Amino acid sequence: MRFMLIVKATADSEAGVMPSQELIDAMQKYNEELVKAGVLLAADGLQPSSKGIRISYPEPGGKPKVIDGPFTEAKEIIAGYTLIEVKSREEAIEWALRMPDPHGFGQGEIELRQVFEVEDIMDNPESLAREAALREQAREQKKA
Structure with a gap:
């Protein structure tokens, strides 16, 4: 089971x-623990929204x-x-509770969300096979 620990922004961030x-030291220690446990898949901070772009679809079939x-x-x-990739929801919660306050100063907020697995979204064997082939192709491109 994959879970995303989403760190919410603050006025400072x-x-x-x-x-x-x-x-930084506390987060590195936490990430080291995730790595040692074999559950870390990715961890990154994001630039402020002032550097971001949103794309919306205001009308069905309309231009973004x-x-x-x-x-x-x-x-x-x-x-x-x-x-992270863990065995259960409870394990994901345990890891989330161990994360240091991501902003310090008592301002941090973490949202924990389970990631859909392909099988949760589609059950058509042809679609599943196409998705598996795409993911394998992406893995191979990363190796090259």
């Missing part, structure tokens, strides 16, 4: 305030709309993420 060395950041309502913006 949206202003581009970099984390303290103490917080491109909007440059910044975006309002920092609590709805993602500042970073960690992607």
Whole structure:
């Protein structure tokens, strides 16, 4: 089971305030623990929404709309993420509870969401085979 630990933005992260060395050290220690346990798939911070772009689809079948950041309502913006693969929802919660306050100062908020597996979304054998082939092709391209 894959889970994403979504770190919510704060006014500081949206202003581009970099984390303290103490917080960097704590996050590196946490990531090292994830690696040692064999559950870490990815972990990254994101640039502020002022450097972001949103693409929306305001009308069915209509042309997409491109909007440059910044975006309002920092609590709805993602500042970073960690992607883990674990055996259960409970294990994912345990790992999320071990994450240091991602912004320090008691401002951090983490949202934990399970990632859909391909089999959860599609049951057509042909579609599943096409998806498996695409994923394998992507893996091979990364190796090259």
